[in-house]
Amino acid sequence: MSAEATALKIAERPLVPYAKGEAYRLYQGDSVELMNQFPEQQFDLIFADPPYFLSNGGFTCKSGKRASVQKGAWDVSRGVEEDHAFTVEWLKACQRALKPTGTLWVSGTQHVIFNVGFAMQKLGFKLLNTVTWYKPNASPNLSCRYFTHSTELLIWASPRPAKTLQHTFNYARMKAENGGKQMRDVWNLPRTGEEELTADGEGRMWTQIAPRREEKAFGSHPTQKPVALLERIIEASTDKDAAILDPFNGSGTTGVAALKLGRRYTGIDLDSKYLELTKKRLDAVSR
Numbered sequence: 001m002s003a004e005a006t007a008l009k010i011a012e013r014p015l016v017p018y019a020k021g022e023a024y025r026l027y028q029g030d031s032v033e034l035m036n037q038f039p040e041q042q043f044d045l046i047f048a049d050p051p052y053f054l055s056n057g058g059f060t061c062k063s064g065k066r067a068s069v070q071k072g073a074w075d076v077s078r079g080v081e082e083d084h085a086f087t088v089e090w091l092k093a094c095q096r097a098l099k100p101t102g103t104l105w106v107s108g109t110q111h112v113i114f115n116v117g118f119a120m121q122k123l124g125f126k127l128l129n130t131v132t133w134y135k136p137n138a139s140p141n142l143s144c145r146y147f148t149h150s151t152e153l154l155i156w157a158s159p160r161p162a163k164t165l166q167h168t169f170n171y172a173r174m175k176a177e178n179g180g181k182q183m184r185d186v187w188n189l190p191r192t193g194e195e196e197l198t199a200d201g202e203g204r205m206w207t208q209i210a211p212r213r214e215e216k217a218f219g220s221h222p223t224q225k226p227v228a229l230l231e232r233i234i235e236a237s238t239d240k241d242a243a244i245l246d247p248f249n250g251s252g253t254t255g256v257a258a259l260k261l262g263r264r265y266t267g268i269d270l271d272s273k274y275l276e277l278t279k280k281r282l283d284a285v286s287r
């Protein structure tokens with residue numbers, strides 16, 4: 001079938017959610033295909049936690065033991081060129097889906113984040129910040145040939161440059177959360193209750209490293225993000241009732257944070273078992 005015929009076929013396919021609730025919609029399928037069927041400029045915020053292309057026969061340390069990195073077929077690299085082409089396609093679809101006042105957040109490690117940053121620059125996004133999320137008790141490096149990987153990066157960007165900045169940034173709220181001083185791009189996390197909070201505003205680091213036990217009550221995802229990370233992102237860059245999209249939904253962490261904060265959520269994933277898990281999590285928040 002020609003590319004044109006395929007595009008027509010996709011366009012004709014009705015957009016039927018896999019599941020929905022009062023403030024959320026979940027779709028099963030390829031995020032590029034689906035996002036391109038949504039109306040343009042619909043979302044206030046997109047959070048993307050894409051494949052990091054890590055599942056390539058390597059090893060990591062889990063609970064003190066050597067374990068192979070196997071997160072799923074979706075996480076296998078297809079080579080630098082093909083991985084980059086995929087990145088460009090989903091970023092383009094995000095750019096199309098965002099309102100001019102909206103922003104995109106993308107998480108990643110060195111395995112993917114430079115690829116994402118380069119693609120964003122080429123596509124004309126305006127980079128706003130690169131936030132460092134520090135993981136103080138990251139897994140040790142088994143090979144002892146590298147420093148221990150203990151950070152993830154979050155690129156925050158507007159879909160297009162504009163003469164005057166249009167993006168939402170709840171500056172005062174972030175400042176207040178940081179003890180009255182401007183919040184830096186290395187985050188701490190005032191909500192865990194696990195560390196002493198002096199709110200000194202001196203760039204203390206984000207120290208929560210993993211979802212809490214109750215966040216896995218309905219099951220888990222191999223790369224599940226902590227809800228607190230998404231709460232910070234959503235509070236910083238959206239207002240109440242904002243429309244939020246996650247094109248790599250996973251266990252639906254973005255949706256959980258969105259609903260908790262009174263926003264509306266759309267999630268996309270290839271895998272129905274992750275959408276089932278998400279539905280349980282979102283319905284529990286809605287209750």
Ligand SMILES: C[S@@+](CC[C@H](N)C(=O)[O-])C[C@H]1O[C@@H](n2cnc3c(N)ncnc32)[C@H](O)[C@@H]1O
Nearest residue numbers: 030031049074221224225248250251253269270
């Ligand atoms: C890194 S995980 C996201 C984890 C999520 N942030 C969480 O907290 O659970 C990426 C997810 O994207 C999905 N995925 C990968 N490629 C996709 C594609 N082309 N379209 C839709 N979903 C995709 C995978 O099934 C996986 O669940």
